[in-house]
Amino acid sequence: MKRTHYCGVLRDEHIGSRVVLKGWVQRKRNLGGLIFVDLRDREGIAQIVFDTAVSQEAFDLAETLRGEFVIEVEGVVRLRESINTTIPTGRIEVFADQLVVINESEIPPIHVQDDDDAGERLRLKYRYLDLRKPKMQQKLRLRSKVTQVVRNFLEQEGFIDFETPMLTKPTPEGARDYLVPSRVNPGKFYALPQSPQLFKQILMVSGFDKYYQITKCFRDEDLRADRQPEFTQIDIEMSFVEPEDVMEVNERMLAKVFEETLGVRPALPFPRLSFDEAMTRYGSDKPDTRYELELVYLNEIVADCGFKVFTDAVSKEGDVRGINLKGASDHISRKEIDKLGEFVKTYGAKGLAWIRLTAEGINSPIAKFFTEDQMAALLEKMQGEMGDILVFVADKPQVVFDSLGALRQEVAKKLNLIPKDVYNFLWVTDFPLFEYDEETGRFVAKHHPFTSPRDEDIELLGSDPGAARAKAYDIVLNGFEIGGGSIRIHKPEVQRKMFRALGFSDEKAQEKFGFLLEAFKYGTPPHGGIAFGLDRLVMLITGSDNIREVIAFPKTQNASCLMSEAPSWVDEDQLEELSVQVKLTEAVVAEETEV
C-alpha cells in the first residue's frame, strides 16, 4: 500500500480517515488488553492501537514488534480517550487493522531518543541511528532550510550560482593543502581548495558581476577548536562595489535567514565597529555584545600611582585596562578572583589586579598604592559602585586585549549575564592589512594577500605596512566570527606592491598566483565579497555546542570518520598506479613502535 500521511502530521481533521503509515517502532506497550505502538517517521510520532476486536491477526503480529522495526500500518484515525498534550499528534490515535513488518531490527546500540546519553564516539560510529533522533533530524533539516533561504535570497538579488574546481593547483608551501596524486600526470598533485578565492575573483574578471556558491573547502590543520577537515562555505563575490555594498546585501541575507528559520528579525543595519573600537571596548575583534563588561583604558589615570606593575606598563608602551564586573561582589568569591587570575595567565597576562567595592569599603591588595584622589579618579573612570568588582590587566596591548577579552566571556558565563535567544550581529571593519609575525620578523596578511588596502593607505605598503588598513569586514554573531570578507585588489601594480610587502619575490608571486596576475592584465573590475562558515552559522542557529552536531557525517579530532572508517589503508597496486608510495618519517615510525 502507498503511504497516505506522515505519522507526525495527523490531527483532529483526520479523525475518521483511513490512513497508511510507514515508520519505525519507537516503543510498544501492552495495556488493558491493547497494544500501543509509538510509530515514528521524520515528521513525528503517531500512536497506533492494536485491538483484538479490530484484527486478531494484526494484534498477534504486533506482539512480535521490537524497537526500530520498520512497519506499515493501515487503520482509522480516532480521537484518543486520554489526550497527550506534550506531542502535536497527542489528540489522535490510529486503530490498525493491517500490519506489515517491512524490516526487522537488532537491538540498537544507542537509544533513538533525544535524551540518549551515549558518548560522542558511539554516536558517530552509529551515526545512522543517532541521526534518527528528533533533535538531530531537526538540526539537519534546519541546515537545509538555511541554504535554501540563502539561495533564494541571492538568486533574487541577481547572484549566479557557480561551481569552481575541487581539483586545483597546490600552493607552494601550502602547509594546509590536502593533496591528490594525479595518475595521468605522474609525480604531480592536485590540491583540494582551501577556498574558491582565486576562482571567484576570476569569475569577476569574466564579468559575471555577482557570484555565489555554497561549497566544500578543505584545510589540513589540527582539529582543536572545533574545526573539520572539510567544511562548508557560503561564498559570495560582487563587482563594482565598496565595502558598504557587500555589507548591505549580506546583512539583509542574514536577517532573512534568521527570520525564516527562527522567526527572529534582527534590526538593520547591523552595528559597525572599527577594529580599533572593537579591541578597545571588548578586547576582541569578534566581540559578544549581548552583555556589557566593556574594557576601560586607564593609562592616564594610573600613570602616577604607586603600583609599579601599572606604571611600568604605561612607561613601556603597554596598556593598563580594567573591567567593572558590575554587582559581582556577591557572586564572585575571593577564591574565584584568584581563579580568574590563573585564567588570564593562560592568555599571557602576568596576573589580575582587583578592587572589590563592599559595604565595608574598598577591599584590594593594590589599594595601598593609590592616593585617595588617585583611587577616586580610578573609581570614577571605572564607574565603580558598591557591590562591584574591578579587575585590571597591565601588559603589552595585545596581551591586555586577549586576556581581558577572554575574561569578559568567562565572567559573563559565570554570572549568567548572557541573555537567551538574543542574536547580536555586528560588523567589524577597518582591520589592519598586515599582522607582524614575531617569529619570522615579517608581515603577514591579516586576511589574505588579495585584500585591498584603503585607497589612502596604498602608499603605506612600501613605507609603513603595519599602519595600513584594509577594506576588510568581518561579521560577528554573539562573539563568533561567522563570516569575513574584503574588497580585493584589482590593479596589477597594487597587487605587486602587496606581494613585495609580504616579502614574496616576483618569481614566487608568479609561481603562486601567476594566472591571477595574468588575468589582472586584461581589464579587471573592482570587486569584493565575503565568505560565511555555514557549519558555524547553523551551529548558532540551532543552539548547538559544536559544529559536529550540524554535520551529517563529521570527522573526529584526528580527522577520522568512525562510521565508515575513513581514512584507511589502500593496496600497493593502487598507489603504484598513482606513482606514489607510503614513506613514514622516522618520527612517525618511532611513535607507532612505541604504541
Added chain:
Amino acid sequence: MKRTHYCGVLRDEHIGSRVVLKGWVQRKRNLGGLIFVDLRDREGIAQIVFDTAVSQEAFDLAETLRGEFVIEVEGVVRLRESINTTIPTGRIEVFADQLVVINESEIPPIHVQDDDDAGERLRLKYRYLDLRKPKMQQKLRLRSKVTQVVRNFLEQEGFIDFETPMLTKPTPEGARDYLVPSRVNPGKFYALPQSPQLFKQILMVSGFDKYYQITKCFRDEDLRADRQPEFTQIDIEMSFVEPEDVMEVNERMLAKVFEETLGVRPALPFPRLSFDEAMTRYGSDKPDTRYELELVYLNEIVADCGFKVFTDAVSKEGDVRGINLKGASDHISRKEIDKLGEFVKTYGAKGLAWIRLTAEGINSPIAKFFTEDQMAALLEKMQGEMGDILVFVADKPQVVFDSLGALRQEVAKKLNLIPKDVYNFLWVTDFPLFEYDEETGRFVAKHHPFTSPRDEDIELLGSDPGAARAKAYDIVLNGFEIGGGSIRIHKPEVQRKMFRALGFSDEKAQEKFGFLLEAFKYGTPPHGGIAFGLDRLVMLITGSDNIREVIAFPKTQNASCLMSEAPSWVDEDQLEELSVQVKLTEAVVAEETEV
C-alpha cells in the same frame, strides 16, 4: 558613482534618464566627429556616444580607450538616430558627459565575441576572457538556472538538501578512486567520492525519507568520451518507494526544468521502454527516438535463405536484424554504403549486407541468395518500398545491437533526420541485474551492487544470475543517458546473496561495505533513487557539443587545467609531512625519458 543600470537593460522607457554604467569596452569607432563605444556588461551592450559638444574632457579620454578597458560612464539616454534592430538596446544610446577609466587592458589574446575562432586550448588557458563571451555567459547562467529550478522543485516536494563527505573511505581495488593522503593518520588515505551512494542510503536508514544533493563526484578514468575527473551529480533518494514513484517525481522535475529554461513542456508521463524493447527496436539502451530507423528481427524470415552469413548466424544463436533506411536511395551512394560497412566493423560486425530498392528493381549483392518468395517476405517484413535502402547485420546479438544501434545514429545525422528543438525523453526499465564479464568469467553488477533485483527474481541470484532483472531505470534524452537509478536492496540477506553472486567473499563484502551492512541490521526502510549527470543535462539544454562548454573551469583530456596549471609539482617537505613520496614506475620513467 554607483551604477544605476546594467548596460543590457536600457530600453525606450529610459530615454531622458541619467544613468551610470560600468563595464567593458567591446569596441570603439570614430564616426562623424563623434566617438561610439559599445559598452558590455553581463546583461548586454549599450552604445555610448562621446561628443565634444557634451564634454570635451570625456571625449579626449574616450580617444584613449581600447578593447576590454573597464570604464564608468555617466550620461543621458537618448533615442538613436539610426535604430539597430539586432540588439535589445538598439533603439537607445547614452550621451556621456563623464568617463572614468577604472582599469586598463593589454590586447587580449582571444577575441571576446561569440564568433571568435580561438582553439580550445587557448580558450581554456584564458578562460577568464573566454567566459566574457555572451554565449558562454548565457550557458553558465543557464546552468545556474537549472540547479535553481531543480532545488526549488525538490524542496517543494519535501526533499531535504544534505551534504555528504568529500573525504571518504577508499574502496579496495577502487581503481577509479582519487586518493588523498592523511597527514594525521600516516600511511592512510581518503578517497574522493565516486558518488554519494552509500551515504544517501545511510540517510534513508536514518529516516530522512527524502534526500537530495547537487554535488561533485570524482572518477579517475580515461577522459575520452567527454568525461571530466570531477563532475556534478543531481543526487536523489527516497524511502518507501517503488520504481514508479521515483520516475514520477523525477519526470515532473525534468519537465519543470525544460519549461523554465527553454519554455518547452515535455508531455507527461514519459514513455517507458523495457531494456529488451529498447534493444530490440533501437539496438541501444539509450535510444534516440527523434527518428524512426527501427531494427527489424529477421531470423525466421532468413532462416532458409541461401545466404550463409545469415543462416550461420541463425543456427549459432546469433541474430539477423535489419534497418530500412527509408527513402535513402537517392541520398546514399554505393560508396557511402561501403563506408557504412566499415563503420559497423568498428562495432565488431563482420560487414553490412544491403538491398537497394530502385526504380530499376532490386540492387543487392545478396539478392541472388534469395528465392523470389523469400525476397518478397523479407521486403514485406522490412516494409521495403522503392527508394529505400535495407541494411542488415548478422552476428552475435550484442554485436548486432551495437552496430545497428550506432548505424541508426550515423545515418540519421547523414540524412538530416534529426529534428531541431525536439526533446524526446524516455525511461528504460527492467535492466538485467548483471552483465557477464567475458574477461574474468564473472558476473558484474550492471548498475551497482546495491541495486535490488525484482522481487520474483531474487531466487535467480543463486541459480541463474544472468536472467535476473533489476528494479532499475535510466532516463534517456535524445540518445543520451542523463540519469539512472534503482530501488536498492534493503534486506541484509538479499544484500548478502547479491555479494555472493558477484563473487565477493563475506570478508571482502565486510571490508568494502561493512558499515552499510551493519546499518542494515537496525531497521532499514525500502528505498531507491536516481542520479543525474548535471553537466550532460546542461550540455543538452544549451545545445552544446561537449560538457566542457558548460563547466566554468574544465580540465583537458589529460586531466589538467590549462589556466591554473593544475596538477603541479609539490615540495618534498609537503610530501614528507604526508608520509608519501613520489615513485615513478619503470614504465613512466621510460616514457618520460623517451619524450
